Amino acid sequence: MLVTIEGIDGSGKSTLLARLRELLADLDPVFTREPGATWVGESVRRAVAERMDPITEALLFCADHAAHIDTLIRPALDEGRLVISDRYSDSRFAYQPVVLDGILPDPLPWLRAIHDGWSVRPDRTFLLVLPVEDAVSRLDPKKQREYFENAGILARVQENYLTLAAADPTRFVVVDALLEKEEVAGFIADEIRTGVRSSRSRPRA
Ligand code: TYD
Numbered sequence: 001m002l003v004t005i006e007g008i009d010g011s012g013k014s015t016l017l018a019r020l021r022e023l024l025a026d027l028d029p030v031f032t033r034e035p036g037a038t039w040v041g042e043s044v045r046r047a048v049a050e051r052m053d054p055i056t057e058a059l060l061f062c063a064d065h066a067a068h069i070d071t072l073i074r075p076a077l078d079e080g081r082l083v084i085s086d087r088y089s090d091s092r093f094a095y096q097p098v099v100l101d102g103i104l105p106d107p108l109p110w111l112r113a114i115h116d117g118w119s120v121r122p123d124r125t126f127l128l129v130l131p132v133e134d135a136v137s138r139l140d141p142k143k144q145r146e147y148f149e150n151a152g153i154l155a156r157v158q159e160n161y162l163t164l165a166a167a168d169p170t171r172f173v174v175v176d177a178l179l180e181k182e183e184v185a186g187f188i189a190d191e192i193r194t195g196v197r198s199s200r201s202r203p204r205a
Helices: 013-023 040-049 054-078 089-099 107-115 132-138 151-167 181-200
Strands: 002-007 030-033 083-086 124-129 172-176
Touching (some): 002 013, 002 089, 002 181, 030 054, 040 054, 054 089, 054 107, 124 151, 124 181, 132 151, 172 181
Parallel strands (some): 124 172
């Protein structure tokens, strides 16, 4: 079963993932992330840091995804493991249309077409949602900020996430990230357990 965790910068994914590692330890999940599950992620980080052109950046995020699927996601799913990824394809579908706005006429279908035929669809996606001001105030000011970490851009990214979630309500679970951390983690851990139980009772398609 493939579970993905999505949300804008500052939505609390890192804290949540640390807690899920503890709460779900008995299920022995494979925890992974995008970008950066393989060395291809280093080229993505470099492109972002050097503000390479947005097309290059988008394609590198896609290349990172392809390497991630080939080296980690598919083998783990084939072994019947539970895989939990911190960011995945919905990060592309939420962030890159904002970054590519004005560069491509219609970025989302272009991004989707790049994924068609080889990407693996998540079984369940948890989307952490919170007011953008709260997300920005949670960002560590000492950490160098990626250029999309500003309120105007994050607001548009979150809008894109919510549109994706509304279009695919059986896969997405929208979670209020302002709730108590322990409540958020406990709820998501329970949902994942329920999903794992039902996926084990039916053969993988
Ligand atoms: P990362 O450094 O992992 O940040 P976080 O800890 O918030 O997950 O991710 C780098 C940034 O890259 C983050 O702001 C989201 C963005 N991103 C995209 O724009 N497109 C993508 O496809 C992915 C996976 C991330």
